[in-house]
Structure formats: structure tokens, C-alpha cells
Amino acid sequence: MTSPRPAVQNSPANRRDLMWSRSEKAIAQKAFDAALERELQEVIQEAKQKAGQIKEPADLWELEHYLTERGKEIDRKYDYRYSQLTQVFGRLLHEGRLCAAYANDKLKSIRSFAELFAKYAA
């Protein structure tokens, strides 16, 4: 899946949003790590369930495919560059993976990305 690149990305308002203060960075790191950890725990539970249900070789290669694809997806999604982080948080918020309290004063930008993701997902 290619991430959509919304037009707001290069607006002057957005460039200001890309400046992260030290305290914002600390909050962002915590929110990012928590969302990543939750998603990895989901994959662990799903993998255990799939493995428990394996009956024939095809199920085995289906599990391998699932793990490969989820690994790639997580690598792409969790991009901790400050230039990408507002968009990353927008997606996480849209997917219900981010506690909005973390989003602090960047909430407006993050919400606008969440809305864009909602539009793309519709």
C-alpha cells in the first residue's frame, strides 16, 4: 500500500507544524512507542491464533505470508522522522491507535491528516 501524500504537506502552516519542541518530542516518542507496541502485540496474538489453527501445509505458508506482510506494513507505517510524524500520527489517530491526549497542540494538523486518511479509506 502506498501512503497517500495529501496536498497540505508543503503548505507554510504545515512547515511550522514540523518544528517539534523538546517536550513535544518526548510526548511524541512515548505515543509512537506505545502505538507500535500495541500493534506488535496484536500481531503476536494473531500469529499465535493462526499457528494454533494450522492443519495443513497451506496454512503454514499463509502464516509466513501474514508475518511478512505485517512486518513490511509496520516498517512502513512507523516512520519516526519529524517530517513524517504528523502524518504518521494522523493515520494512527484514524485507525484508533493513538490516544488523542498525546496529540497536544499539534492536534489540529494531526486531525486533518486523520480526516484525510478517513477520506482515502472511504
Next chain:
Amino acid sequence: MTSPRPAVQNSPANRRDLMWSRSEKAIAQKAFDAALERELQEVIQEAKQKAGQIKEPADLWELEHYLTERGKEIDRKYDYRYSQLTQVFGRLLHEGRLCAAYANDKLKSIRSFAELFAKYAA
């Protein structure tokens, strides 16, 4: 792992061995399928066990790596071309994956490959 290519492969005696009669082919197919099925069942059991022991994300990617590597290894090992089959059975016999009764009158050639694999593995 690259399969060793023993020198006996192109000897006249070996070329005669490559001629498989109809009944030999039927026996070979049965032995091949049974060994493949047993090996796949081993991978299924191992995958279930590994999945049950997953505690952290690293274990997840270790399971993915295990499945990918075992899949590739099985694809390479179970090569059902009559030109390869004596060598394939030699390896399976060496690994204890082949009931010697199946090997019938090609047993001598197959055993020589099993001995070569034993030498390479030493």
C-alpha cells in the same frame, strides 16, 4: 546451502540408473510424497511450538525467518525430476527420511549418494 554435486553423477553406471521403469516411478512417487508429507508435518509442529513460545516481537520475526528458510529448503530438496531423484533419495536416506524398503533395485546408487551426503555433513 548449495547441494554438493558428487563426481559419480555423470558416470555411465549412473546414466543407466536414471532410467526409471513404470513400477519404479510409482514406488518413487509414493516414497517421495511420504517423505515430503512427514517433513511438512515436522515444520507444522515446530511452527506451532515456536508460536506458542512467542513473548516479544523479535520472536515473531524469528518465526517468520524460520518459515521462510524451511520453505526454501523444502522447495530445493524435494526436486522430483528423474535426473535428480537418485540424489534426492540419497539425501533423504542419509537424513533418515526414507524407508530403505522403498529404495528397491536403485538402492546401491541411492546408498552411494547417502554415503556422499554423510561425508559432506561430517
